[in-house]
Amino acid sequence: MGLSVYVFPGAHHNRFEHALGCMHLAQKALASLCEKGVAISTEESEALQIALLFHDIGHGPFSHAIEKALLPGIAHEQISEGLMREINNEFDGALEMALSIFNNSYPRKFFHQLLVGQVDLDRLDYLKRDSFYTGAQEGNINSSRLISMMQVVDDQLVFEQKASYSLEKFLLARRLMYWQVYLHKTSLVSELLLVKILDRARLLLSEGKLLDGSKHLLTLLSSAASKDLFTTHLWQNFVALDDADVWYSIKQWQQQEDFILKDLSRRLIQRDLFQIQMQNSDFKAQELAALKKQWGAVYQDSKVGEAYVFSGSVTNQTYSSDKHKLLLMDGAGNIIPIHQHESFTALMKYTKAQTQYYLCTPKN
């Protein structure tokens, strides 16, 4: 959950628990589908569980928040697949089918849909888990009810019609969790600060400066990541990296010479965060330029002004009809994509993608 813990003090849960939770939900979904007469072999059952256990293995510390700062240009899904391939080699091909489910080459599509879809087991786990640990009741969905209403028709995952209110609740819970938790402005500004720190360290290293801190982290920040991550030693550093490396390094950097690195590190450790403003439209270039100048003057260093005033945007799309269609089966067995379903037409409009623009500066 990135740095949500700066806002929701209980949100310390991590990937490991989420991976166990996903596998647990896979077991429940498999049991429910078997009971409904869907033929699933032991090998398929194991493969789905493996796929869910490993699907997020490519995430580094702090998850999405610093993915790009650590390995620019590589998506975590690529790393997950790469790591699964490494493990597959080590275990003589035991993950072969799990891999084909993961990259959607397995012919029975519902296995992949349970993993990656509008209402997949991944989301069923993390929404409920994040709601529990943050205390944001808005995300507390009824995952067992949703699982019990899954059905498979022509190897496609569909939901029985009577799931419609629970699906509606799910889509809305996801929307609310995005704005209230995942994109909460204080988490967001903390994570942006963290990225700024790593970017600054990368810059200093590229200029030949020596930095204290975790060797794994320094190695990653000194190298340009390449798409061929797994042909280099980099991936081992990435795998060995965890929160402790990042926190330890940032604590060390509080004593570093470079003012920007030192000050940003101190700010994050002492929760002396930047100010953040959010609005529905983009901030103007002029406004930014003026603020950069103003803060450059405050710090008597235009480079600091440049670094300490920044803007960007975040987007949340509750439902996308393009990629993964959510299918609903009515009492007569007809299957329609939910966004074409009478009861969901209005909902779809309401939950369309929303973009918010932010602007950060030091606090006055």
Added chain:
Amino acid sequence: MGLSVYVFPGAHHNRFEHALGCMHLAQKALASLCEKGVAISTEESEALQIALLFHDIGHGPFSHAIEKALLPGIAHEQISEGLMREINNEFDGALEMALSIFNNSYPRKFFHQLLVGQVDLDRLDYLKRDSFYTGAQEGNINSSRLISMMQVVDDQLVFEQKASYSLEKFLLARRLMYWQVYLHKTSLVSELLLVKILDRARLLLSEGKLLDGSKHLLTLLSSAASKDLFTTHLWQNFVALDDADVWYSIKQWQQQEDFILKDLSRRLIQRDLFQIQMQNSDFKAQELAALKKQWGAVYQDSKVGEAYVFSGSVTNQTYSSDKHKLLLMDGAGNIIPIHQHESFTALMKYTKAQTQYYLCTPKN
């Protein structure tokens, strides 16, 4: 909750607990507003609590379900007010201010708005309570968070901007509870059956037939209710009436001579309910006529066919901008009705009134 217990076996909770719950929420809201500096006198505080404790006192057994069958033409709010007047007389005017809050003649409008509004204490209590007892998690709203975000400006109730996600959740929870619980088709058909039974008993009594059962109930069903309820003896019968009178009578009526009364009573007691179909458009007169004829033939009695095939509609309006405006106050202190607020425009369309049409017949 009418006969929701036929679908949700835990939903036995009653008005008494709801009344206590509303008074409890009133105490919380008063404490929170006082802390924010709203001046509220001891008398006003007591009056609001009394108003909430008594606001539903005019409900008869099974609530909305059989209101019209018992006292046709009189709304429960009228009865509540009438009973409060009786009690007010008995207690030498101690309920005077509570009455003025109840009928919205008290000048400081926020007191009435806490009682009757889009997001009032009544709804905050019943949504959470009904969600708890039915197990329908969709209605589990965060009432203490909503209360803590209430504010009073110019004696109007407003919500602070940061309540917006909780308000969104509230409006959606209410929408989902309507379709999933309050208008659940099995509760609905049970309640329609109950109304049919009472209507039939009223008809038989008007024809001079003698019926067993609770005297209070028989008295009510034998009389035409008048607007001047409180000038007659009827209101005493109404006040003395509870679920036991209704159930006892229906149990007795299983042995009554009239086939329709006997059979409908047996059906309700033994949960041998009618079939119910629901759709978005009205059922056609022809279809109804044909079904009436068909069931008349089955029972070899056209009157039974007439009585056992019936249709109607139910409507749920999550938010009505006409009557009680929900006001939002932004950081700068501006106050706008929520339905004009940028973030709620799409929501308002999505939650507009929906009507469902039903058709009931015996089961094949």
Added chain:
Amino acid sequence: MGLSVYVFPGAHHNRFEHALGCMHLAQKALASLCEKGVAISTEESEALQIALLFHDIGHGPFSHAIEKALLPGIAHEQISEGLMREINNEFDGALEMALSIFNNSYPRKFFHQLLVGQVDLDRLDYLKRDSFYTGAQEGNINSSRLISMMQVVDDQLVFEQKASYSLEKFLLARRLMYWQVYLHKTSLVSELLLVKILDRARLLLSEGKLLDGSKHLLTLLSSAASKDLFTTHLWQNFVALDDADVWYSIKQWQQQEDFILKDLSRRLIQRDLFQIQMQNSDFKAQELAALKKQWGAVYQDSKVGEAYVFSGSVTNQTYSSDKHKLLLMDGAGNIIPIHQHESFTALMKYTKAQTQYYLCTPKN
């Protein structure tokens, strides 16, 4: 739960839900035992579920509270068994095996032990259910954990050693629920009042007085119950009786001529209860006599004094080593009765039977 609702306003739940809950737990226990390799036939599985669904069918309204006032000398287990026999006849012997489990004649003893034992499915359901509806967190036991630690050895039910803390919690939760909820002094005095009312009605009927009220109830109160309940018409009246009959009758009796019946009925309806004192030792005969005389004087009628001052006792035994031994299996497979187990010796002393004596009078 008798009249616990007079103290815990949410405690409206009834036998029907408990029966469903017990059957549900039976399904969970059966699935868990099967997974552990215990051989259970489909017939046995169904029989256990039936036994749990019907085990309390012999309870009348208000449960234990008025059992003796309605059918003196007959235990509810006898009635349950009798009703199961009637249903068995109706369904051509389909309940044969369930009956043998119920009356402990089935050779594989663990089925009966799941139904009646120190930690049986009946108790697992009602403790959790009563805790939920009363809000008394003290009874919130971990029933799924306890079920998952059940094992069968030589057709005896045993608990795995690692269940020991959960068993300890269970025994204490039961002890606390007894004193805090089931034997709460306000529930107790309400239930004693209810019994007094029924006893008074029985006396008046035996003297030839005519009373209003439910026919089923009046029939039961007019007859001496015999052990051969099922050879008479009485059992049909008993089966047809529910809470509505009792409440309806008591409401009617508020207008009855007899002062004691009229006054006690009014007291119960209006919650104008008696005063109750509780202590660890018996109340002295002299004290009672003096109080009876005193209250006789107040009411100017010695018979009222006689009726309105009464005493008795209640006992709670958390664990009885005599009848149903709770067996624990250690890691090495040894099985010992829990009361001989090192870790439970002290607990057993602490949870030994406790008796409390009560004395009731009108309030001063």
Added chain:
Amino acid sequence: MGLSVYVFPGAHHNRFEHALGCMHLAQKALASLCEKGVAISTEESEALQIALLFHDIGHGPFSHAIEKALLPGIAHEQISEGLMREINNEFDGALEMALSIFNNSYPRKFFHQLLVGQVDLDRLDYLKRDSFYTGAQEGNINSSRLISMMQVVDDQLVFEQKASYSLEKFLLARRLMYWQVYLHKTSLVSELLLVKILDRARLLLSEGKLLDGSKHLLTLLSSAASKDLFTTHLWQNFVALDDADVWYSIKQWQQQEDFILKDLSRRLIQRDLFQIQMQNSDFKAQELAALKKQWGAVYQDSKVGEAYVFSGSVTNQTYSSDKHKLLLMDGAGNIIPIHQHESFTALMKYTKAQTQYYLCTPKN
């Protein structure tokens, strides 16, 4: 919670949240006592909140688990008090009264009793919190009910008699949490491993070996702690130390030359834990010697045998009548220590101190 997270994957919560929670409960207790008429000045109210916010500030990472390995001979209470004194100096004496509450020199004793007692706010917070995050329902106590039953008599904290069942539940919940969670054998063996690692590092440093890792940690492990912690630079290293320093160092030590340090570090990181046996009596010296010899042979190094076989004991005392008496006030206002109270005599015997002995070895 030390390394409980190795057993209960959700148990990531930390001191910071606990400190906030304690302060929150202090606010609730203060409000409740004020409402009951206990005179409490604003200064006292603030002092109690400060005392609860800071009471655990002297805890290092992993809490009790490694306290002795980091600063041998100094209790965390001393460090807490020392740090509070430092902050007091910085804030010109603002913590003076909080300090006197903390060290029990403040004359009104109930303030200290709310902080340190049999049933204090510290315990009320951590039992409920630990139960929530571990999922061990056995510890889920009713803290708001207990707080609402606190009373102050002659400046002593007492509990109203009606709290007796809740107190009983509290004492048992604490007992169960100790054995089921805090002293769970897998947490215990993980924490013992962690201590072994730190002890080994300290030994190597004392022999002049150079080690990688966090400077703060290495400084602490290189120095003998003295009672005069605050006159040295050591306390600054201690304050700067957090989990990241410890984890980062242990991750580094996996590549260290010394076999024992390297292997133990790898074991902890990879969860390749030692085996642990627990029993009620002490393990025999002979048995230990034989095992040490045996494992020395396996590793072909008697020093490894010496280091990898070790034993010790853990004790849990649910209630101690010696130090902090828990006082109960009956209806008549009499105050008695709970361990002399009739209803608690048996309980006290049952919850007396229990010692368990453990023996650890590598896994076969």
